[in-house]
Amino acid sequence: MYRIDFNDFFTSAFSVDCILFGYSEGEIKALLIKRAMQPFENLWAIPGDLIYPDEDLEQAAERVLFELTGLNNIAMHQSQTFGKPNRHPQGRVITISYFALLRIEDFEVKASSWAGDVQWVSLKNMPDLAFDHNHILSSTYEMLKLKLQNEPICFDLLPERFTLNEFQQLYEFTFDQAFDKANFRKKIKNIPLIAHDEKQQNVKHRPAKLFSFDKLSYAEGLEQNRYTFKM
Template sequence: MEQESKTMSEFNNFFKSAFSVDNVIFGFDEGDLKVLLIKRGADPFKGMWALPGDLVYPNEDLNTAAVRVLEELTGISDVYLEQVRAFGAVNRHPLGRVITIAYFSLININKYVVTAASFAQKAKWHSVSTVKDLAFDHNQILDACYNLLKQRVRTRPIGFELLPHKFTLTALQHLYEAILETELDKRNFRKKILSMNLLIDLNETQEGVAHRPAKLYKFDNDRYDKLVQDGFNFELKESRRKLMAE
């Protein structure tokens, strides 16, 4: 939303009420969950970091707009993308009534290419854990998206979307640990993940590491599709806290 390239009169065309999409684009790098933010070059909130977004064109579906925002900024399409919810507090936008539909998407950070749009908008990856003081209500939006991601990652095998095509089990575990902000037991994690039969052993190993190289796996899309049709429920439990006790 709130794209700065629009003139004020174009902007006014969308009012009295306008709607936008904002996209929380997650990536994973250096053992850390990242989010792609852009630095605002114009008021309101000039100079502050914000979620990438845009007003929705009159003849454009919401999902299409979210995909467009992602594609223009990153050059990537065909990724995991899900609507979270609408944010519509009356005063969330200083220039008028704008509600925004929040999306989150998961991309393999290595596929990210700096596009003209992302260059112009000074896009940069930030660690989710340290983000603060975003423009508009974007902190609130980020929180909501991150919470949904935490839930999704437990109940659907979407973590893979954040990794390269080929990955090691340790990388996968680190990803889950970063997202869930918890430590997982190596043996139990592997047992659980492998028991789902959603990984294909590529019979390849890492190269160029200064230790025993790990086996590489890829995600089994075909098998996943079959399981989804059947009502499959991926579930990953956190270490159980004892809460029922009085």
């Protein structure tokens, strides 16, 4: 086994790639940027940036999110790390992928210094992306689906107040299977929801009641082991 000089190891860089997932029109979408610089200029890509030498990973991920959306205080979930030796044409760059769940309608996207254009793209309809970003995106999407099934993060994708049907549709999309309406409502009866008096607006039929997720009650329940979130 050969040994290289210790300092020769310190010739690499790392980056974060932040996959921002949103949900609209019954589909999960990712926010992509059109790269404004080399390499892969003009190709669509996952927003990301090199990590500063004194910066924490999560901090870097939050920085990228903020530059693009102006949003703070959004939970970032670490997904996986990708590091094939030749994945970046300009040197050895290992990238750590993070994802966050956003409400598309809650903010306006700002194209940043390194992005010429920004767009929500449905996962069913993904073009060829820069670097190994198609691979990163699809494996991060798998991780999202796993987490959606085990943690109550679906509410980060839904509007603050949602109908039970919207909730159900998101789960049907996630599991790629249809549920019976009546049975879905029984299935979720142990998830603490707040029922509001407010109703759905502008629909051509009986409007549905609006609900919101009761975070506080859920946190309490977790502590007392009253439930774990399992769909």
